[in-house]
Amino acid sequence: MKYKHIIWDWNGTLLNDLTLCVDLLNVSLEKRKLPEMTEEKYRKKFLFPIKTFYESIGFDFSKEDFIIANDEFHLGFEQNFKKLALQPYAQDTIARFQKLGVTQSILSATVQSRLEEQVDFFGITHLLDNVVGISNTPSGYGKEFEGKELLNNTDIPLEQTIIVGDSMLDFTVSTALSIDCALLSNGHNNLERLQATGSKTFSNIQSFSNWILD
16 A cells, blocks of 8 residues: 555544534524525635635624634534534544554644544544644644644655545645645535545545555
8 A cells, every 4th residue: 555644634524514514604694694605605615714715705804803703613613513423434444544554643723622622522532643733822833834743753755645635725735745635525625626636536535445445
């Protein structure tokens, strides 16, 4: 097998949270009398940075601070994430790669302490070598910075490392880190946007694992 290190994204890739994220966003949109989002429209428009995404769907941060809407989302997520499930095949696939001796990490834009809590709740911490979120600083550093730190601390060549995600951000991170990228189309961005990156795209984790083990 070519890859010795798999870096998993969390939200949308391993954690099946699309519906919750759209529901929470719609609560905020309704409060501001803005048009609600369907999951289809969300997957066409979702992007990072989140502030830019919010502005693209009608939020006006000249009238309120972005942190208000951002905190609304994160509070709702904290209150509801335990109702979620992992994506189909996620835990079995991670366990399978662990048995094969593949190093596995999570790299997420979630704040480190929240990420650890969430991953631990779903019972997969013991299957992973690294769980890396955004540093607990006022502004954070971003996935590219945290990813570089992860690679520096992992003695595996870049050409044997792949990031698996569900959004355009994961492709951007893979480019910044000079590693391969695989994108799953059952998360936060639709297939057309993912394919436009030129990355390998898959319908779900099982189809990705079948390809990587072929």
